[in-house]
Amino acid sequence: MPHIDPTLPIADVMPDILASLGSHTRLVLEAPPGAGKTTQVPLALLDAAWLEGRQIVMLEPRRVAARAAASFMAKQLGEAPGDRVGYQIRFERKVSASTRILVVTEGLLARMIQEDPMLESVGAIVFDEFHERHLSADLGLALALDVQSGLREDLRIVLMSATLDGEALSTWLDAPRVSSAGRAYPVEIRHVDAQREEKLSQHIRRALADATANMAGDALVFLPGKRDIALTQAVLEQAMPEVDIRALHGDLPVEEQAALLSPSAHARRVVLATNVAESSVTLPGVRIVVDSGLAREPAFNSDTGFTHLETRRISQASADQRAGRAGRVAEGLALRLWPASQRLQSQRTPEILQADLAPLRLELAAWGSDDLRFVTAPPTAAMQNASALLRDLGALDRDQSLTARGRRLLELGLHPRMGAMVLSAQTPTERALACDLIALADARSPLLRPGDAFAERWQALAAFRARGFVDGAHAGALRALDRAAMQWRKRLRVDAGAPNVLPAHALGALLAQAYPDRIARASANDPYRYQLANGQTAKLSEYTQLLGEPWLVINELHYARPDARILSAAPVDEAYLREAFSAQFQEGDEVEWDEARAALVAARIKRFDRIVLSRAPGGQVDAERAQAALVDAVRRLGLAVLPWSDASRQWQARVQLLRKHLPALALPAMDDDSLVADLDDWLAPAFAGKTRLSALDTQALSNALRTRLDWSQQQALDMHAPKQMQVPSGLSRDIHYALDHEGEPEAPVLAVKLQELFGLGDTPTIADGRVSLTLHLLSPGGRPLQVTRDLRGFWDRTYPEVKKEMKGRYPKHPWPDDPWSATATHRAKPRGT
Incomplete structure (x- = not known):
C-alpha cells in the first residue's frame, strides 16, 4: 500500500x-x-x-x-x-x-x-x-x-x-x-448555561472570552445558520478586534470555504460555522469548540406540501462529532451551551422522514420501481403528496408513470418545481429570468427589512447588477445571488443575459409554473386571507406589500393554524392563468357538506383547482356524488364525527395491539391516521344511498371497520386479543383495550374481584403469551384494591395487608390465609360459615 x-x-x-x-x-x-x-x-x-x-x-x-x-x-x-x-x-x-x-x-x-x-x-x-x-x-x-x-x-x-x-x-x-481506532487528544467537555434573557451571540462571546484567556489555539463555533453567524460575527468583531473572525457555511463560494482549511497567518482565528464543519473537513489549529447545540434542518409538512428549514437540537452523535474537532492537534476544550442535565437523542433523524420527497418520487418513477431497499422507508403520506405535486407539474400521469415532461425534468437535475419553471420559459430572456428565480428561491431574502413582495428581491438583484450597491439590502447576499444566477445560466446553457426590467406579472407567470399548488386567490370577505389551489388557506402579514392583489403565487409560506402565513409571493394575472392553466378552471354540479345544516347540499360551482370562484344553488343531491362527498366531509372534519361505540374503539385497539406484538399476522394499520388515509376503501361503501352523516349508525360503522380484516384475520384477532377471559371463578370477565393519544396500544386491563382469582399464580396473558394483562383487583364491592401485572408477587407480598384491612369491611366474603389453595368464587360465604 x-x-x-x-x-x-x-x-x-x-x-x-x-x-x-x-x-x-x-x-x-x-x-x-x-x-x-x-x-x-x-x-x-x-x-x-x-x-x-x-x-x-x-x-x-x-x-x-x-x-x-x-x-x-x-x-x-x-x-x-x-x-x-x-x-x-x-x-x-x-x-x-x-x-x-x-x-x-x-x-x-x-x-x-x-x-x-x-x-x-x-x-x-x-x-x-x-x-x-x-x-x-x-x-x-x-x-x-x-x-x-x-x-x-x-x-x-x-x-x-x-x-x-x-x-x-x-x-x-x-x-x-x-x-478503526481514532487519533485524538483528550477533550474536556464543559457546559456553559445561558444567563437570563441572554442572546445567543452574547452567550458565545462570554464563553469564548473565558476559553481563549486560558487556552491557546483557534476556536470553532457551531451555529445553526447564516443569520446567527452574521449576528455573532458582528458581536465578536467588536469584542475581540485582535482576532480574525471568519464565517463558514454552505452558501460561501467554494474558494472561500477552502481557504479556511489552510493554516491562518493570524495569531488566533475564530471560525463561525454551520454543521458544514461537523465532519469530513479539518480546520487546522482548532483547540476550542463552542457548540450551540443547534442546526438548521429541512422539515416537510405533509398537510401543506411545504418544506422549510427549522432550527432544531442536534443529536448526541453530532455533539460528539463537534466536540472531537477540538482534539485533532492537541488537548482541547469543548464548551456546550446547554445544561448538562439536558439529554439529546442518540442519532439525528434521517432526512427522508422530514424532507420534501418530490425529487425522490421523480427518481423512483424514472427508475421504474418503488420496490427499493431503503435504510429508512419513505413515509407514505409524504410520498402521496410528492406524487400529487408531480402530477400537477406534468411529470407523472394518473397511473404514476413518468411522462416525457417528467423525463426532461429529471435530466435538468433541478428540484422538479424549478425544472418546471425552466421548461415553461419561452424566450432566452425568460430562461435567464428563471435562473435568477432559482437563485432567489434557494436563498434567504437579501433585503435588510421584512417584506413579502418577491419582486422586491429580484429588483434589488437587478439594481445591484446596474450600480454595484443597493440601499436596504445586503451587498454580500446580492453578490452571491448574482454569482449563483450566472452559474445556473452557464449550467442550463442560457445565452441571454439577465433582464433589467420586467412586465408587472412576469415573475408571477414563471413562479406559477413552479408552484401550481400555491396559486392563490384573495377571499371576497377578507382581503388578507387567500385560498390556495391545494385547498389550504393563508394570510398576509400586517406589513404586507401585496394587499389588494386578486391572485398571487406563493413561493414561501410558514405553516400555522388556523391559517398559514405568506412570507413571499408575486402577483399573477388571471388572464395568464386562464390560458396557461385552462384545465384547472372548471364548472359543474357538485355535492358539498354544509356544516350549518349538517347535511349535503347540491351546488353549481365554478372553481380553479380547489379554489371556489363562485357558487350557486343546485338541484337535488345526486346519490353517487353524495357517497364521495360524505367521505370527504369525514376526511375534513375527522373521525370523531362518526358514531363510534365503545365496542368499535375496543376493536380498533385490539387490532393495534396485535399489530405491535404479533406482526407476523400482517394486520392492517387501524390507528386514526391510517383509517383516514384509507377512507375510500372501507368507509365509502357504508355511505351508499345516504346524504347525511347521521344516517350512519354505530352498527354500520362497526361493520365497515371489520371489512378491513379478512376471515382468517378476524379469527386470529378473537384468538389472540379476546374480548373476554374466563377467570378461576368460572365466569368470563371483559378485557379493556385502549389506544394512547398517539395511537399506540396501552396495556390491556382485566378488572376482576380478588376472590375470583384464588389459586391463580401467574398473571394472565394474551397475544400468544407476549402481553401480560394489567389486573385491576377489586373488592367485593367493586372498588379497586390493587393494580398489578405481577399476580404472584401480589399474593406473596401484598395480599396479607389487603386481607387485614378488608376482612372487617367485608366479613361475608372469604379472606383465606392461604389464597393459593382457596377456591375461587364470585359469591359471598354460605350462611353460618
Missing part, C-alpha cells in the same frame, strides 16, 4: 478492509474523526485486483468536503486534482480520462446510476459520513443496492462513518463490519 500514510490509525485496519472487500461486496467501516478513512481508504483500494482498473466513486455530503478530500488525495499522489483523483461538485468539475478516484457530492450518484445503470466504469461506491443520513445518500444507496443485486454482483459498496450504528447497519446490509 504505497499511497497510505502509515502514521494514521486507519492504516492498522487497512489489511482487514482489503481482505473483507476481496471476499465480500459490501462493507461497513466505523472510524472516528482523525482516523484517516476519507483520504486513505480510496487510495488503498486503487490496486485491488477486483477493481480491474475501474473507478472508485466516493460520496461526500458537502462541496467543500468533496473538494478538500480530492485535493488531499491528489497531493499524496504528487498530482493535481483532475488527474488520478478528480472531483465533481455543483458548478465545478475536475475530471480527466485518467481519473480513477472520483469524489462527488451525494446528489450526483443518482444521476450517474440513472444514466448508466450498469455502472460499467465503476468498481466501488464509497459513502463517506453516511451517518448524516441525507436523502440523496439514502436514495443513492437504495439504487446502488438494486444495481448490485440485479445487474452488477461484483460492485463493491462501502459505508463509512464515525458515529453510525455499525452493528445494526451491517446486519441490515448483510455486510462485514470493520472498526
Whole structure:
C-alpha cells in the first residue's frame, strides 16, 4: 500500500478492509474523526485486483468536503486534482480520462446510476459520513443496492462513518463490519448555561472570552445558520478586534470555504460555522469548540406540501462529532451551551422522514420501481403528496408513470418545481429570468427589512447588477445571488443575459409554473386571507406589500393554524392563468357538506383547482356524488364525527395491539391516521344511498371497520386479543383495550374481584403469551384494591395487608390465609360459615 500514510490509525485496519472487500461486496467501516478513512481508504483500494482498473466513486455530503478530500488525495499522489483523483461538485468539475478516484457530492450518484445503470466504469461506491443520513445518500444507496443485486454482483459498496450504528447497519446490509481506532487528544467537555434573557451571540462571546484567556489555539463555533453567524460575527468583531473572525457555511463560494482549511497567518482565528464543519473537513489549529447545540434542518409538512428549514437540537452523535474537532492537534476544550442535565437523542433523524420527497418520487418513477431497499422507508403520506405535486407539474400521469415532461425534468437535475419553471420559459430572456428565480428561491431574502413582495428581491438583484450597491439590502447576499444566477445560466446553457426590467406579472407567470399548488386567490370577505389551489388557506402579514392583489403565487409560506402565513409571493394575472392553466378552471354540479345544516347540499360551482370562484344553488343531491362527498366531509372534519361505540374503539385497539406484538399476522394499520388515509376503501361503501352523516349508525360503522380484516384475520384477532377471559371463578370477565393519544396500544386491563382469582399464580396473558394483562383487583364491592401485572408477587407480598384491612369491611366474603389453595368464587360465604 504505497499511497497510505502509515502514521494514521486507519492504516492498522487497512489489511482487514482489503481482505473483507476481496471476499465480500459490501462493507461497513466505523472510524472516528482523525482516523484517516476519507483520504486513505480510496487510495488503498486503487490496486485491488477486483477493481480491474475501474473507478472508485466516493460520496461526500458537502462541496467543500468533496473538494478538500480530492485535493488531499491528489497531493499524496504528487498530482493535481483532475488527474488520478478528480472531483465533481455543483458548478465545478475536475475530471480527466485518467481519473480513477472520483469524489462527488451525494446528489450526483443518482444521476450517474440513472444514466448508466450498469455502472460499467465503476468498481466501488464509497459513502463517506453516511451517518448524516441525507436523502440523496439514502436514495443513492437504495439504487446502488438494486444495481448490485440485479445487474452488477461484483460492485463493491462501502459505508463509512464515525458515529453510525455499525452493528445494526451491517446486519441490515448483510455486510462485514470493520472498526478503526481514532487519533485524538483528550477533550474536556464543559457546559456553559445561558444567563437570563441572554442572546445567543452574547452567550458565545462570554464563553469564548473565558476559553481563549486560558487556552491557546483557534476556536470553532457551531451555529445553526447564516443569520446567527452574521449576528455573532458582528458581536465578536467588536469584542475581540485582535482576532480574525471568519464565517463558514454552505452558501460561501467554494474558494472561500477552502481557504479556511489552510493554516491562518493570524495569531488566533475564530471560525463561525454551520454543521458544514461537523465532519469530513479539518480546520487546522482548532483547540476550542463552542457548540450551540443547534442546526438548521429541512422539515416537510405533509398537510401543506411545504418544506422549510427549522432550527432544531442536534443529536448526541453530532455533539460528539463537534466536540472531537477540538482534539485533532492537541488537548482541547469543548464548551456546550446547554445544561448538562439536558439529554439529546442518540442519532439525528434521517432526512427522508422530514424532507420534501418530490425529487425522490421523480427518481423512483424514472427508475421504474418503488420496490427499493431503503435504510429508512419513505413515509407514505409524504410520498402521496410528492406524487400529487408531480402530477400537477406534468411529470407523472394518473397511473404514476413518468411522462416525457417528467423525463426532461429529471435530466435538468433541478428540484422538479424549478425544472418546471425552466421548461415553461419561452424566450432566452425568460430562461435567464428563471435562473435568477432559482437563485432567489434557494436563498434567504437579501433585503435588510421584512417584506413579502418577491419582486422586491429580484429588483434589488437587478439594481445591484446596474450600480454595484443597493440601499436596504445586503451587498454580500446580492453578490452571491448574482454569482449563483450566472452559474445556473452557464449550467442550463442560457445565452441571454439577465433582464433589467420586467412586465408587472412576469415573475408571477414563471413562479406559477413552479408552484401550481400555491396559486392563490384573495377571499371576497377578507382581503388578507387567500385560498390556495391545494385547498389550504393563508394570510398576509400586517406589513404586507401585496394587499389588494386578486391572485398571487406563493413561493414561501410558514405553516400555522388556523391559517398559514405568506412570507413571499408575486402577483399573477388571471388572464395568464386562464390560458396557461385552462384545465384547472372548471364548472359543474357538485355535492358539498354544509356544516350549518349538517347535511349535503347540491351546488353549481365554478372553481380553479380547489379554489371556489363562485357558487350557486343546485338541484337535488345526486346519490353517487353524495357517497364521495360524505367521505370527504369525514376526511375534513375527522373521525370523531362518526358514531363510534365503545365496542368499535375496543376493536380498533385490539387490532393495534396485535399489530405491535404479533406482526407476523400482517394486520392492517387501524390507528386514526391510517383509517383516514384509507377512507375510500372501507368507509365509502357504508355511505351508499345516504346524504347525511347521521344516517350512519354505530352498527354500520362497526361493520365497515371489520371489512378491513379478512376471515382468517378476524379469527386470529378473537384468538389472540379476546374480548373476554374466563377467570378461576368460572365466569368470563371483559378485557379493556385502549389506544394512547398517539395511537399506540396501552396495556390491556382485566378488572376482576380478588376472590375470583384464588389459586391463580401467574398473571394472565394474551397475544400468544407476549402481553401480560394489567389486573385491576377489586373488592367485593367493586372498588379497586390493587393494580398489578405481577399476580404472584401480589399474593406473596401484598395480599396479607389487603386481607387485614378488608376482612372487617367485608366479613361475608372469604379472606383465606392461604389464597393459593382457596377456591375461587364470585359469591359471598354460605350462611353460618
